[in-house]
Amino acid sequence: MKPHITIVTLGVEDLQRAINFYQNGLGLPRTDESDSIAFFEMGGTLLALYPREKLAEDITIPSNGSGFQGFTLAHNVGSPEEVDSTLAEAVAAGAELVKPGQDAFWGGYSGYFKDPDGFYWEVAHNPFL
Numbered sequence: 001m002k003p004h005i006t007i008v009t010l011g012v013e014d015l016q017r018a019i020n021f022y023q024n025g026l027g028l029p030r031t032d033e034s035d036s037i038a039f040f041e042m043g044g045t046l047l048a049l050y051p052r053e054k055l056a057e058d059i060t061i062p063s064n065g066s067g068f069q070g071f072t073l074a075h076n077v078g079s080p081e082e083v084d085s086t087l088a089e090a091v092a093a094g095a096e097l098v099k100p101g102q103d104a105f106w107g108g109y110s111g112y113f114k115d116p117d118g119f120y121w122e123v124a125h126n127p128f129l
Contacts, residue, residue: 018116094115
């Protein structure tokens with residue numbers, strides 16, 4: 001397998017609400033016009049939004065379950081100030097601030113928000129990248 005992730009798909013409870021959050025709230029560029037799935041360009045990788053029930057059906061697993069799923073999505077920015085402004089932008093769009101921007105143990109600066117479907121996003125400035 002070649003080391004490359006093409007699409008990250010989030011199973012969402014309300015597709016239209018999720019589209020509104022990512023497209024209108026965060027300003028992500030949408031690449032399709034489908035009524036059943038949405039794709040957003042993420043700089044070489046696509047973020048897909050798909051109804052949770054249908055995604056679980058496709059995988060052939062139950063759709064119920066909640067809590068921490070054991071992964072986060074990350075968005076790196078150029079400065080600590082950009083971390084804070086990006087977190088504020090997400091909150092203004094309907095996200096929940098989980099952890100305000102702060103100095104991180106690994107030498108950078110980061111914080112977390114949770115989108116309307118409960119997916120955790122880290123916003124970070126990594127001075128080592």
